[in-house]
Amino acid sequence: MPMLVLRGLVLFPQMVLHFDVGREKSILALNRVMSGDRKIFLVAQKNIRDDEPKADGLYKIGVVAQVKQIIKSQGGTWRVLVEGMYRAKTIEVLSESPFFEGMIAEFPLRITRSVKSAMCDALMRTVKDLFEEYCYLTPRMPKELIVSALVSEDPVHLAEYIAGNMQMEVEDKQTILSQSDPLKRLEILARLLEEENDILSLEADIQEKVKGQIDKNQREYYLREQMKAISGELGEDDDQEEIQEYYDKIAKIKFDAETAEKLGKEVDRLSKLPGNSNEAGVIRGYLDTVLELPWGKRTADKIDVKKAKALLDREHYGLRKVKERILELLSVRKLAPEIKGQIICLVGPPGVGKTSIARSIAKSMGRKYVRISLGGVRDESDIRGHRKTYIGAMPGRIINAMKLAGSQNPLMLLDEVDKLGNDYRGDPSAALLEVLDSEQNHAFRDHFIEVPFDLSDVLFIATANTLDTIPGPLRDRMEIIELSSYTREEKFHIAKNHLCPKQLKRHGLTASKAKITDDAVYALIDNYTREAGVRQLEREIASLLRKSAKQIVSGDAKKVVIDNANITDYLGPRRFKPELIQSFDEVGMVNGLAWTSVGGEMLQVEVAVMDGAGKLELTGSLGDVMKESAHAAVSYIRAHWEQYGVEHDFYKTRDIHIHVPEGAVPKDGPSAGVTICTALISALSGTPVRRDVAMTGEITLRGRVLPIGGLKEKTMAAYRAGIKTVVIPAENEPDLAEVDEVVKEHIRFITAERIDTVLETALVRKPRAKASTPVLDAIASEGKEPLSKANSPIPQ
Structure with a gap:
């Protein structure tokens, strides 16, 4: 068929x-x-x-x-x-x-005796009652359908007739058609009718509520029109129009019940006050502020990871870790747009690009960008707002920033979060705890607006120069990403690709009129600036271009080329001398490596040994940690004197002077232990130290070498100075992944777990071991003279 x-x-x-x-x-x-x-x-x-x-x-x-x-x-x-x-x-x-x-x-039905049972009658009555209720809830049902169903006494006809004329899903109708047992058909139909009746009842309730609301709105509209007419007769037309505008704005924005009720009460109070009263002015300011906030307004995230990577690479050189974290953030946002609570804190020295990279993140996400400077903020009300009972009250900086952004999901930069202060007016860092907590900021209450505002969609990025001044609870809210100081190579690329084109444009010059050569850029970095970031470098470039512009305008030159040879004509004598290793190996002088806020530096440690009574003198503006490192190194040598060709009683018969040059510069940090120890052994044993070896690490009393920080900057300083070998703690070996490739190509790295490895690498030759005291006695008893003071390798 x-x-x-x-x-x-x-x-x-x-x-x-x-x-x-x-x-x-x-x-x-x-x-x-x-x-x-x-x-x-x-x-x-x-x-x-x-x-x-x-x-x-x-x-x-x-x-x-x-x-x-x-x-x-x-x-x-x-x-x-x-x-x-x-x-x-x-x-x-x-x-x-x-x-x-x-x-x-x-495929006929299975007709059994149960068709004529009491169960069948009960099911038919139930189905008829439910169908009657269904027809009552569906007014458009034809009356003849209802009558035909209610007078039917055949269970098969009843089930098929009602199922065929009801609005129900195809699957449900097919279930009834496929069922061969008439009683089970009636059971299925009864269940479906019950569910449908529940839905229709709910629909009827909703329609009734909507109709009641419409009737109420029409009544209010009629009364307001009457009030308008009365106000017009009394000459109060403008005030009523303003009140109506507020009502219209509140109705237009989809507020939650609490906010709508609060604003409605404020408008009602305003409508009862004289237009020229002080309180009316306060209420108007309040309503204008609340209604100007971006309630429900959001920008769609336009996330393209490849385009974002290209944008970050184009606008920022280096910063590999930061870029990776940002791209991870964007990727997660792409897969899970509803994710919340990611608050990033960029920590690094001034001028490394913390603020500008936040602007690039906003651009790559297609979000509005708004910046709040927190430096010097001392009043909690600056964050949370003033209560509107005060004269001149205003909302806090967070709500003001949201109003300026015009979007409920901007990127908000909290700049200089480490420079928040506190006084008798409260602690603003404590007020920030609610703002930066994803479990609380979905209902942030500013003291001025007094209603909850959702900040959970805001992407917060904070910046800081140091973590030391950020309170613990606030630091715990944020994911810390450290931006280290730029290396020499990074500064060169930033200057060439970003700063020079930017300053040329700003000074009205082109590449054909003024040119700063590569060696001039290196000279600026090495001889005229000493900083972690590139702000001073940009100022020096601007200074060069100003002088070039003056030459071109005055007619002294048509094109200016600045190189390493003539840069002193523009900027004067070179302010900083490059660090260079000395030309010969010397006893008691070791090249150490130090981290500073402006990058890495080579730090030489000098030791002089003199006849005396065991006095230890430390000079060079050393901090407590470096002094303790020196004492630990002396104690280690006393415990192992026989291995290094040192007199066993040197601490009684010799005065030791440890000096770190540039005494006006304070120095401290747990990374000079191995340097001091090597210098001491060199001076006490008379063994010269290789001039092309530098080292960093802390020492323990057992001779273990402990890990340090700032390896990237320290190795760059060694590369600049011409060092060929750098000894680092074994636990710092994973940090070599972050070291610049150019540094890895020119420097050999040796990892040390104990001081012996450091000494083998740094000393020109292995010190001749001293025999212990019992052995000396045995040699003397055989008639051989022990090593006298006259032929001792220790310089006299």
């Missing part, structure tokens, strides 16, 4: 159905049956969206129907009228082309 596939429809036996046919297979099947007995098997498809279903996409149970009428309508579709005859089942689909044709078998 030909098969006609129904989409979104289910036919029941003895049911008349109208539907449109437009699919080619369906039209061909109808053509076939119209030339015969007009019988066709109607079956529903499982997926209503499938335009060309296959055999496995059809239900097995359907109805054999007789085609009563076919009318061809406009648009190439046919209007078909069919009447269901009996239930049938697909045994096998014989063909799918040109139309569905299958082996169909009649």
